[in-house]
Amino acid sequence: MSLLEVWDLTKKFPVQAGGAVAHLKGTLRRLRGEGLETADGHWLHAVDGVSFQLERGESLGLVGESGCGKSTLARLIARLHDPTSGVINFEGEDIGAVPASRFVRAKQRPRIQMVFQDPDESLNPAHTAFSSIADPLRRLGGMRPGAALLQRVEALAAMVGLPGELLARFPHQLSGGQKARVGIARAIALEPSLLVLDEPTSALDVSVQAVILHLLEDLKHRLGMSYLFVSHDLNVVRLLCQRVLVMYLGKVAETGPTDELFERPAHPYTRALVSAVPAIDAGDRKIRLHLAGEPRSPIDPDPNVCRFYGRCPKGEARCAREMPILRRVPGGAEAACHFPEPHPRPAEARFA
Amino acid sequence: MSGERLPLLAVEGLSLEFRTRSGTVRALERVSLDVQKGEMLGVVGESGSGKSVMSYAIMGILDPAAEVTSGRILFGGINLLERTESELQEMRGREMAMIFQNPRSALNPIRSVGRQIEDVLHRHGNVRGEKMRERAVELLRQVRIPDPERRFHAYPFELSGGMCQRVLIAMAVAAAPWLLIADEPVTGLDVTTQAVIMDLIQDLARSRNMATILITHDLGLAAEHCDRIAVMHAGHVVEVAGTGRLFRSPRHPYTAKLIGATPRADRGLSGLASIPGGLPDLRAALPPCRYSARCERYARQCDLGPLPSRELAPGHRVGCWNPIG
Numbered sequence: 001m002s003l004l005e006v007w008d009l010t011k012k013f014p015v016q017a018g019g020a021v022a023h024l025k026g027t028l029r030r031l032r033g034e035g036l037e038t039a040d041g042h043w044l045h046a047v048d049g050v051s052f053q054l055e056r057g058e059s060l061g062l063v064g065e066s067g068c069g070k071s072t073l074a075r076l077i078a079r080l081h082d083p084t085s086g087v088i089n090f091e092g093e094d095i096g097a098v099p100a101s102r103f104v105r106a107k108q109r110p111r112i113q114m115v116f117q118d119p120d121e122s123l124n125p126a127h128t129a130f131s132s133i134a135d136p137l138r139r140l141g142g143m144r145p146g147a148a149l150l151q152r153v154e155a156l157a158a159m160v161g162l163p164g165e166l167l168a169r170f171p172h173q174l175s176g177g178q179k180a181r182v183g184i185a186r187a188i189a190l191e192p193s194l195l196v197l198d199e200p201t202s203a204l205d206v207s208v209q210a211v212i213l214h215l216l217e218d219l220k221h222r223l224g225m226s227y228l229f230v231s232h233d234l235n236v237v238r239l240l241c242q243r244v245l246v247m248y249l250g251k252v253a254e255t256g257p258t259d260e261l262f263e264r265p266a267h268p269y270t271r272a273l274v275s276a277v278p279a280i281d282a283g284d285r286k287i288r289l290h291l292a293g294e295p296r297s298p299i300d301p302d303p304n305v306c307r308f309y310g311r312c313p314k315g316e317a318r319c320a321r322e323m324p325i326l327r328r329v330p331g332g333a334e335a336a337c338h339f340p341e342p343h344p345r346p347a348e349a350r351f352a
Numbered sequence: 353m354s355g356e357r358l359p360l361l362a363v364e365g366l367s368l369e370f371r372t373r374s375g376t377v378r379a380l381e382r383v384s385l386d387v388q389k390g391e392m393l394g395v396v397g398e399s400g401s402g403k404s405v406m407s408y409a410i411m412g413i414l415d416p417a418a419e420v421t422s423g424r425i426l427f428g429g430i431n432l433l434e435r436t437e438s439e440l441q442e443m444r445g446r447e448m449a450m451i452f453q454n455p456r457s458a459l460n461p462i463r464s465v466g467r468q469i470e471d472v473l474h475r476h477g478n479v480r481g482e483k484m485r486e487r488a489v490e491l492l493r494q495v496r497i498p499d500p501e502r503r504f505h506a507y508p509f510e511l512s513g514g515m516c517q518r519v520l521i522a523m524a525v526a527a528a529p530w531l532l533i534a535d536e537p538v539t540g541l542d543v544t545t546q547a548v549i550m551d552l553i554q555d556l557a558r559s560r561n562m563a564t565i566l567i568t569h570d571l572g573l574a575a576e577h578c579d580r581i582a583v584m585h586a587g588h589v590v591e592v593a594g595t596g597r598l599f600r601s602p603r604h605p606y607t608a609k610l611i612g613a614t615p616r617a618d619r620g621l622s623g624l625a626s627i628p629g630g631l632p633d634l635r636a637a638l639p640p641c642r643y644s645a646r647c648e649r650y651a652r653q654c655d656l657g658p659l660p661s662r663e664l665a666p667g668h669r670v671g672c673w674n675p676i677g
Binding site: 065066175176177205206207209210211213214217232233234235236238239240262272273275276277278279280281282284285288290291293294 | 573
């Protein structure tokens with residue numbers, strides 16, 4: 001059994017179209033408790049029918065543009081949002097059915113932890129590094145202040161390479177890399193089986209990023225955790241993840257083994273994404289695939305039109321009639337496209 | 353200096369300090385750089401390396417607490433540091449322009465983007481009335497904004513981050529400047545949008561023979577778009593070379609580490625270098641080489657004289673006593 005199985009997960013947010021007056025009316029309706037669907041009934045489809053599995057000890061990279069729903073998906077799995085529909089099976093139980101407000105007391109709560117993007121916004125500025133790391137141990141781990149807690153926090157600090165004398169400091173007295181370490185120490189304090197990382201290194205300089213990536217890889221092996229790694233940096237995902245899930249406007253565009261997906265992307269969006277990554281070596285540079293136009297609106301999208309239609313260099317009439325579903329393509333990946341890139345035969349393959 | 357042509361911009365031995373309550377921050381020390389017409393120069397380094405401060409000094413938009421203690425900034429042969437504020441105001445926008453990291457925050461939120469471009473044209477562009485409007489729409493078209501006549505009336509909040517950056521680029525090039533400084537122009541944008549914006553900047557620079565300084569922390573971006581690259585560390589320019597040469601054979605230990613620490617397609621995690629330590633406190637007494645405390649090639653001579661500027665090959669300058677190779 002996989003550690004995490006997600007089936008047909010959907011999250012829609014109600015939105016008010018039609019400017020300030022409609023917005024005010026909607027707010028009034030909400031205040032009167034009339035519910036949202038009595039409004040004009042527009043929905044933003046942030047995550048739309050996403051399914052995937054995550055094995056124990058595996059790292060899955062979640063990539064896509066801003067607004068594609070990758071952060072919402074991460075937050076659904078960390079149970080910070082309630083799904084609109086779908087199943088989140090974690091260690092054999094459907095945790096998606098537990099409301100987020102009650103999940104705090106669920107037995108799975110300590111098993112799923114999250115590392116946030118910006119340590120400045122996720123660490124309490126009035127708490128020392130020590131109290132930030134001790135917080136989950138006290139709230140979820142049932143530890144009382146005392147020698148055992150002190151010892152545990154010091155051990156965690158050592159594990160993430162944070163010098164013990166920095167534990168008395170407040171976030172503003174720490175560097176970006178040190179704050180990132182506090183955020184990681186706090187997340188691994190309860191030895192979770194699943195760590196959800198939302199752009200954990202995007203605010204860091206490359207020298208610090210390199211250290212944090214090494215640390216994350218090391219911790220994964222030592223603690224046997226699985227990672228759900230959200231990032232916009234494909235080169236970072238490539239270093240840390242065995243499999244990748246590419247999202248486009250709430251849907252999975254392509255998923256598969258990392259090397260396969262980067263070397264032979266089947267979905268036109270994946271191809272554009274991979275070709276846009278800047279490379280130091282001229283030999284690694286791909287012919288750039290420019291995407292025309294702007295993405296389609298995620299509000300009330302037509303369920304029969306491919307989300308990438310209009311921006312896709314391959315778009316044909318069929319794409320506007322029939323939503324492509326995820327299908328296995330040669331090479332082991334799955335792509336949601338009617339016209340996936342043909343897989344090169346072994347004779348043509350670059351490294352054959 | 354590279355070549356015999358007179359550079360459009362030459363920063364010569366620029367030292368700059370900030371007087372703060374907690375001490376004097378020596379933000380730049382004897383920084384020298386030059387940019388030719390039509391060239392794209394990358395300035396790379398970690399946060400705190402002084403790359404943005406240097407660009408503010410060139411634009412003359414430094415914080416009042418900053419004090420230039422030595423050096424010159426020659427732009428077309430004249431020293432910008434000797435110009436009055438009103439003379440600089442005439443030059444900014446007309447002769448040199450700058451675009452910033454967060455495009456939305458650089459735009460006026462309650463004025464349509466077309467009007468904001470017209471404002472620049474009104475100040476510097478020598479066009480008036482209907483012509484101004486036509487010119488603004490034409491600029492929106494040049495930065496490849498679809499449906500420019502309609503978008504002329506759009507407000508920044510109605511446009512995506514990438515579209516806002518295009519508007520800023522349109523404003524920056526409106527008065528046909530000779531020099532464009534792009535300070536982290538695509539940081540925070542999606543990778544697909546990044547590629548489009550960078551290609552746009554490069555095409556505009558080429559077609560206008562405009563000099564561009566690209567300030568970035570992303571070595572891959574600099575490698576793809578720049579002709580030459582200057583590497584900065586803690587207020588020093590530690591290495592300058594042609595892009596291919598810099599990545600093929602970096603001579604300064606910091607440059608080599610920075611390249612090694614950048615994730616790339618052909619190397620696994622085990623090949624990813626990390627740089628020990630952090631930037632030194634620029635308020636404290638500093639050794640001649642500000643990298644020496646982090647450096648694996650540190651030798652006693654590094655502490656003796658002032659940091660050298662050695663030309664190891666034509667156009668390849670290194671500030672190091674014990675360079676690689």
